[in-house]
Amino acid sequence: MSHISPVLWQFLAKWLQHCPLFPPEASTIAPQMDALFFFLVLISLVGLTLVVLLVVAFSVLYSKNRHPKAVQIEGSTLLEATWTIIPLGLFLVAFVWGALIYFRVYTPPPNAMNIYVVGKQWMWKVEHPGGQHEIDELHVPVGRAVQLTLISQDVFHSFSIPAFRVKREAIPGRYTSVWFEATKPGTYNLFCTQYCGTGHSTMIGHVVVMKSGAYRKWLASSTSGMSLAQDGERLFASLSCNACHNTRPNARGPNLVGVYGSQLTLDDGQTVTADAAYLRQAILDPSQNATEGYAAIMPTYQGQISEGGVVELIEYIRNLTTGYRLQETLNTTQLPPVNESKTAAPAPGAQTEVNP
Amino acid sequence: MSSATIVNLPDPSTARIPKMNFLTRENGLLSWLLTGDHKRIATLYLISITFFFFIGGALAGLIRLELLTPQSDLMAADTYNKVFTMHGLIMIFLFLVPSVPATIGNFVIPMMVGAKDLALPKINLLSWYLYILAGGVMIYTMMVGGVDTGWTFTAPLSTHYLNTNVISAGLAVFIAGFSSIFTGLNFIVTIHKMRCPGMTWFRLPLFVWANYAASILMVLGTPVLAITLVLVILERTIHIGVFDPAYGGDPLLFQHLFWFYSHPAVYIMILPGMGVISEVISTFSRKRVFGYTAVAFSSVAIAVFGFFVWAHHMFIMGISNYAALVFSLLTMLVAVPSAIKIFNWAFTLYKGSITFETPMLYAIGFMGLFTIGGMTGIFLGATGTDIHLTETYFVVAHFHFVMVGGMLMAFLAGIHFWWPKWTGRMYPEKISQFAAVVTYIGFNLTFFPQFILGMLGMPRRYAAYPPQFQVLNVFSTAGATVLGVGYLLPVLYLTWSLRYGAIAGSNPWQATGLEWQTQSPPLTENFTEIPIMDHEAYDYEWLERQQAKEVASV
Numbered sequence: 001m002s003h004i005s006p007v008l009w010q011f012l013a014k015w016l017q018h019c020p021l022f023p024p025e026a027s028t029i030a031p032q033m034d035a036l037f038f039f040l041v042l043i044s045l046v047g048l049t050l051v052v053l054l055v056v057a058f059s060v061l062y063s064k065n066r067h068p069k070a071v072q073i074e075g076s077t078l079l080e081a082t083w084t085i086i087p088l089g090l091f092l093v094a095f096v097w098g099a100l101i102y103f104r105v106y107t108p109p110p111n112a113m114n115i116y117v118v119g120k121q122w123m124w125k126v127e128h129p130g131g132q133h134e135i136d137e138l139h140v141p142v143g144r145a146v147q148l149t150l151i152s153q154d155v156f157h158s159f160s161i162p163a164f165r166v167k168r169e170a171i172p173g174r175y176t177s178v179w180f181e182a183t184k185p186g187t188y189n190l191f192c193t194q195y196c197g198t199g200h201s202t203m204i205g206h207v208v209v210m211k212s213g214a215y216r217k218w219l220a221s222s223t224s225g226m227s228l229a230q231d232g233e234r235l236f237a238s239l240s241c242n243a244c245h246n247t248r249p250n251a252r253g254p255n256l257v258g259v260y261g262s263q264l265t266l267d268d269g270q271t272v273t274a275d276a277a278y279l280r281q282a283i284l285d286p287s288q289n290a291t292e293g294y295a296a297i298m299p300t301y302q303g304q305i306s307e308g309g310v311v312e313l314i315e316y317i318r319n320l321t322t323g324y325r326l327q328e329t330l331n332t333t334q335l336p337p338v339n340e341s342k343t344a345a346p347a348p349g350a351q352t353e354v355n356p
Numbered sequence: 357m358s359s360a361t362i363v364n365l366p367d368p369s370t371a372r373i374p375k376m377n378f379l380t381r382e383n384g385l386l387s388w389l390l391t392g393d394h395k396r397i398a399t400l401y402l403i404s405i406t407f408f409f410f411i412g413g414a415l416a417g418l419i420r421l422e423l424l425t426p427q428s429d430l431m432a433a434d435t436y437n438k439v440f441t442m443h444g445l446i447m448i449f450l451f452l453v454p455s456v457p458a459t460i461g462n463f464v465i466p467m468m469v470g471a472k473d474l475a476l477p478k479i480n481l482l483s484w485y486l487y488i489l490a491g492g493v494m495i496y497t498m499m500v501g502g503v504d505t506g507w508t509f510t511a512p513l514s515t516h517y518l519n520t521n522v523i524s525a526g527l528a529v530f531i532a533g534f535s536s537i538f539t540g541l542n543f544i545v546t547i548h549k550m551r552c553p554g555m556t557w558f559r560l561p562l563f564v565w566a567n568y569a570a571s572i573l574m575v576l577g578t579p580v581l582a583i584t585l586v587l588v589i590l591e592r593t594i595h596i597g598v599f600d601p602a603y604g605g606d607p608l609l610f611q612h613l614f615w616f617y618s619h620p621a622v623y624i625m626i627l628p629g630m631g632v633i634s635e636v637i638s639t640f641s642r643k644r645v646f647g648y649t650a651v652a653f654s655s656v657a658i659a660v661f662g663f664f665v666w667a668h669h670m671f672i673m674g675i676s677n678y679a680a681l682v683f684s685l686l687t688m689l690v691a692v693p694s695a696i697k698i699f700n701w702a703f704t705l706y707k708g709s710i711t712f713e714t715p716m717l718y719a720i721g722f723m724g725l726f727t728i729g730g731m732t733g734i735f736l737g738a739t740g741t742d743i744h745l746t747e748t749y750f751v752v753a754h755f756h757f758v759m760v761g762g763m764l765m766a767f768l769a770g771i772h773f774w775w776p777k778w779t780g781r782m783y784p785e786k787i788s789q790f791a792a793v794v795t796y797i798g799f800n801l802t803f804f805p806q807f808i809l810g811m812l813g814m815p816r817r818y819a820a821y822p823p824q825f826q827v828l829n830v831f832s833t834a835g836a837t838v839l840g841v842g843y844l845l846p847v848l849y850l851t852w853s854l855r856y857g858a859i860a861g862s863n864p865w866q867a868t869g870l871e872w873q874t875q876s877p878p879l880t881e882n883f884t885e886i887p888i889m890d891h892e893a894y895d896y897e898w899l900e901r902q903q904a905k906e907v908a909s910v
Contacts (some may be wrong), residue, residue: 019827023812036740037811044731047695051702051727055720058705059712062641064360070896071707075647075700083699084692091688094738099681101740106677121517155513156607158672158747162813165744169673171608172512173601176674189822193747193815195506197517198434201818285604303602 026184026209027164029105034165036097043090105166108179112145116228116311119150119157119170119192122199127311130219131227136205138190139222140182141215147179149276153307158194161207169194175277182209232316235309237329244298246330247323253298254291257326260318265292279314362640362711363864365782371859373780377877392477393880397484398463399778402771404484405459406847408450408491413843415443420802420836423829428819436819437504438520442497444507445525449532450491452763453621456628457574458483458539460770461567463778465543467871468561470552470889472881475545483538490532497524506817508618509584511599511610515591522592526585533578533585536624540574543567552870554889558652561869561893562638562645565652566631569659573620573627577663581617584610611673615666623662625759627655629766630697633719636769637701639867640716641708644894646700654693661690671742680739687737694730698723713785713865717792718769725761725799729754732807750810756803768795768846775850776864780876781857784849791849795842801835868899 025031061067115138116127126134140146150159152170160167161180168178192203210218226234236242244253259274267290272278282289283305286298305313320326365371378395381387388396418439422430431439462480466473474480497503503525505514514522547560547568588610590596597603599610638645645651667675667683701723710716732754735741745751775783805828814825821829863872874883891898 015827018824020812020824021808033740033744036738037735037744040731040735040738040741044728044734047731048724048727051698051723054699054702055705055723058702058708059710059720062705062708062710064362064709064711067707067709070642070709072644072897073646073707074644075650076703079703080647080650080696080700084696087695088688088692091691091734091737092685094734095684095688098738098740098742099684102671102680102684102743103677105740105743155517156510156673160747160813160815162744162748167672167743167746171674173607174674189813191813191815195437195508195510195513195817197504197513198437200437201428201433201815201820204822 024163024184024186024188025165026182026186026188027161027166028181028183029101030163030165030183032104033101036094036101039097040094043094047087105178105180106168108147108177109145112147112179114147114149115140116315117148117150117159117170118153118307118311119159119196119203120153120307121155121197122192122203124157124159124190124192124203124205125308127228127308128219128223129228129315131224131231132219132222133224134222136190136203138205138207139215139218140207140209141212142182142185142209143212145179145181147177149311150176150178151280151307151311155196156194157192157196157203160191160193161188162191163188164207167193175280182207185209185211185214228312228315229319230316232312232314233325233329235305235312236316239301239305241313242326242329245326247326252294254294255323256317257320257323260314260320266290267292267296276314276318279317280310283310283313360711361713361785362642362866363713363782363785364861364866365858365864366861368858371861373859373877374875374879376879377780377875378880379779379877381880390481392473392481394462394466394474394477394480395778395878395880397477397480398459398461400484401454401462401487402459404488404491405451405454408446408494409843410847412443412446412451413840415439415446417836417840419443420833422819423821424833426821426823426826431819433819434504437506437817438502440817441504441506441525442494442502445503445529446494447759448507448621448625449529450487450494452625452759453532453536453574454487454539455625455763455767456632456770457543457567457570457624458487458536460632460767460774461543461563461628462539464774464869464871465564465567466546466550467874467878467882468564468869469547469550470555470870470883470887471546471550472883474542475550476542479538480542483535483542486531486535486538490528490530490535493524493528493531497521497528500524508614509588510614511588511591512602512605512607515588516600516602523589526589530582530585533582536574537578540571540578543571544575547571552887552889556889558649559889559891559893560652561631562634562648562651562655563628563631566627566629566634566655569655570624570627572659573624573662577617577620577624580613581621584613584617587613608670608673608675611670612666615669616663619666619669620659620662622755622758623658625763627658629722629763629770630655632766632770632773633701633722635867635869636715636719636773637704638894639773639865640713640719641705641710642896643704643708644892644896646703646706647696648893650696651700654696657693658690661686661693665690668737668742671739672746684737684739684742688734691730691734691737694726698727698730712789713772714783714788714792715769715773717789718765718772718795721792721796721799722762722765722769725757725765725796729757729762732757744813745810747816748810749806749814749816752816753803753806753810756806761799761803765795768792771846771850773865774871775853776860777871777876777878779854779857780860781853782860782864783846783853783857787849788846791842791845794838794845798835798838798840798842802832802839803835805829805831805835866896866899866903868894868896 118125124136126138150170152172157170164180166178166180168176188207190205190207245256264274284302287296290296503520587598595603597605599605665687668687671680809828860876862875
């Protein structure tokens with residue numbers, strides 16, 4: 001091999017060393033999913049070996065040279081039943097095992113910390129409750145359950161972290177969620193896996209898993225100074241939501257204090273849980289989601305608030321446990337406006353005063 | 357390997373192509389363009405799908421070249437997106453869907469059932485014209501700048517966010533859909549109504565069963581695709597608000613509608629291929645297909661179950677967890693008939709008398725690759741692993757194993773198998789065996805690394821990718837060049853054989869199907885007298901008695 005240049009050899013060696021054949025396992029779910037993966041690899045290999053063996057053996061044993069006259073056989077119910085039932089059984093094992101993992105990945109534990117992710121062409125905007133805003137990066141602590149609440153502002157995107165074996169579609173117009181618990185500090189790939197237009201392949205980033213001390217340090221040094229809920233409060237005031245949603249007895253809109261997670265009865269008699277998905281709908285399409293006892297007078301905010309803004313409002317409402325902060329916003333709106341001028345028009349005048 | 361062969365050619369010194377046959381009956385362009393003869397229409401189809409196959413193949417070559425390096429350096433991302441979209445659209449709607457049914461099926465089904473032609477010859481011709489129109493619109497789309505939605509037309513990307521030629525591409529697919537509906541309709545009517553005396557359902561060759569099942573899917577599934585495309589076009593032009601949440605629509609509705617067709621569509625593509633494999637394996641092992649009824653009903657089972665698994669494309673898209681459960685279970689069920697087929701084919705070889713001509717090599721290749729393709733489908737049908745593997749190169753590898761490793765191998769098996777019937781001449785055996793082996797090697801080299809890439813998490817439809825994926829991509833691109841050679845060879849030697857191939861005689865493979873009991877190339881109306889089916893399908897003893905009788909009468 002001396003005629004091959006050593007430079008080429010070095011190049012090849014370096015190249016091949018940087019060719020991983022299996023992704024890192026960096027979450028609690030990853031080893032579980034890999035176990036199923038290898039089970040499936042195993043049954044595939046057994047199946048394939050069996051087929052190859054049968055074909056090769058029969059091809060050799062019964063080639064025309066050796067076996068010039070074919071023996072006609074109709075079939076065999078017993079054999080056919082065997083190769084119906086055994087694959088079916090194996091496939092059902094794969095089904096049950098897969099379903100167990102699937103439910104685990106898409107059922108976040110109640111104590112998971114929530115991070116909002118908004119996908120848009122072509123970036124991931126990550127909003128931490130503490131006011132850390134990231135683009136195409138996600139910092140998470142090791143050993144804690146993290147739930148991602150995903151939404152897209154435009155087209156389908158898909159949030160994929162191969163090292164964690166989790167992936168979830170970010171869909172325009174509805175929240176989806178996924179959770180994971182990272183087990184190994186490090187930096188991992190983050191991909192958008194759903195084709196989303198020109199910059200699809202640039203919609204990639206990193207997930208940084210940090211030890212809890214480093215994570216706390218990162219949280220402190222990266223916050224914008226305003227938590228998501230505080231941003232939401234400011235938006236709430238600037239959109240004059242408090243013109244109706246105040247805690248006064250004659251308020252035209254329902255009281256939002258403690259509404260998050262409660263059961264609401266709607267105009268049409270339906271009962272819903274006031275979760276993020278409902279609140280988002282109620283803000284963007286209020287006429288279809290009016291609470292019982294209130295006139296459907298709220299204007300739509302579709303197209304006026306970005307998904308990031310909706311997330312802030314939801315986070316604000318979620319953290320609204322007393323009426324005090326809400327009344328405070330009434331005072332702040334009387335101060336010189338911060339960043340709004342025309343959008344602050346109050347809701348269309350209510351002709352009817354509705355008292356709950 | 358053995359030099360034994362079943363090929364039985366007439367004496368070359370005296371053999372002549374019959375003067376009167378469907379190719380020579382009439383001459384001139386108009387006699388082709390206005391023909392009602394299923395064999396001529398099949399020929400037109402064969403030429404046209406080969407043309408589109410090579411356009412689609414060239415686009416595939418561009419994709420692989422771009423992916424040779426991690427950066428998007430050969431093409432800009434936009435161009436790359438258009439290239440893979442056009443590759444998908446052309447290969448699926450203009451090659452795979454019509455490949456076996458509209459060419460081989462069109463050619464042999466009427467002969468297999470002992471009929472003079474398909475039931476509706478003019479509809480058959482209309483189907484080809486629609487195909488050509490669809491192809492024309494597709495080429496127009498490409499000429500005016502292409503489209504970059506991906507072949508899935510995903511809304512709201514396609515309805516709102518792209519300014520490429522979505523409407524003309526959608527129109528092309530819409531028209532192609534009607535072409536395939538007409539083909540399916542024609543097959544269903546023919547198989548029900550035109551079987552010759554004695555040809556009961558369970559005497560039909562398995563190729564007919566497979567195409568019948570595929571035809572049902574075409575007729576029932578394709579209209580849903582047509583509706584979906586119309587809605588996409590309406591949403592794009594007048595913003596009707598069905599799919600785009602900005603107009604009050606629901607993007608998941610698009611996914612449901614699209615996959616309601618497009619999942620059955622993969623069975624439209626693969627079932628006729630499975631039919632070819634049944635014919636070829638039986639012929640070259642001189643045996644009745646093991647468990648004929650099981651194989652026949654497994655085709656029907658695939659067609660039925662195939663309609664109820666569409667949401668397995670949406671496991672990560674926020675459908676209810678319980679819906680995912682149901683669709684995963686049904687997906688496991690639809691995998692079983694395919695497993696049955698594979699084992700039945702394997703056992704057809706048992707105690708046979710096997711020879712290894714080119715169609716058989718392709719069929720054996722099919723069995724290996726389709727097994728891998730089918731098993732990796734289980735990885736994706738199991739909800740847990742699907743989360744990690746979906747939307748990555750694992751999916752790309754999976755469906756290329758099924759569609760290229762499965763369907764294209766079956767198509768080539770069928771083309772070689774019926775070539776002597778079609779043209780009256782043999783293809784050159786040695787070089788075509790070589791091409792089959794080249795195809796097999798090239799295929800595995802191209803697509804196997806993509807499974808590993810998918811497991812590593814490399815997403816589909818990326819013009820640029822992280823450098824750690826490069827080595828495997830280089831293997832894949834290298835394989836694609838080998839594969840390209842494997843596909844070019846048949847075009848060359850099959851064209852050569854049109855003039856220089858040995859005269860085939862009416863039944864070079866000594867096969868049992870009725871199509872082999874008439875001259876090659878057949879007469880315009882296939883048979884001199886309406887055949888009477890007095891034996892089971894694949895009855896090689898009947899064939900021997902028949903030949904003995906002929907010898908005796910001479």
